[in-house]
Amino acid sequence: MFKDPDTVSDYKESQDITVLPVQIIPLWRSSMLTALVREIDLATIQLAAREKKTAIVRWISRSGERHVTDDEKPYQRIPLGLHLKAYGQDFLEKISILVHHQLKICKDNQPYSLADVLGYLKKITRSAS
Numbered sequence: 001m002f003k004d005p006d007t008v009s010d011y012k013e014s015q016d017i018t019v020l021p022v023q024i025i026p027l028w029r030s031s032m033l034t035a036l037v038r039e040i041d042l043a044t045i046q047l048a049a050r051e052k053k054t055a056i057v058r059w060i061s062r063s064g065e066r067h068v069t070d071d072e073k074p075y076q077r078i079p080l081g082l083h084l085k086a087y088g089q090d091f092l093e094k095i096s097i098l099v100h101h102q103l104k105i106c107k108d109n110q111p112y113s114l115a116d117v118l119g120y121l122k123k124i125t126r127s128a129s
Helices: 031-047 050-060 089-094 097-102 114-125
Strands: 010-012 022-025 065-067
Touching: 031 050, 031 114
Parallel strands: 022 065
Antiparallel strands: 010 022
16 A cells, blocks of 8 residues: 555645644545554654664654645545545545546455554554553
């Protein structure tokens, strides 16, 4: 799923180098996948070697998030072949059946759901206290 760079969030950098970039939520992506991407970021930080942790934190830290603007929509690339639950319901309702087929959306039952993966990642990345 994450082999395609369009699956993860884009970001907008500020002219001010002291301000963290803002995460841009793709118009096609479900809230479940958005939460999963953030949890993977947290796991990445935790798994990083001590000497690389600071650089990774700076690289993936965001000052907030926003959705794609109308001007940005035409430039959004939508990844192919993701599971149905990776796509937002609003997005799916707005596309035609032909586009749905072109996206090669996978409806097959998977051995685990996005919710299962998110739950597991939260379990292993959050402190026990």
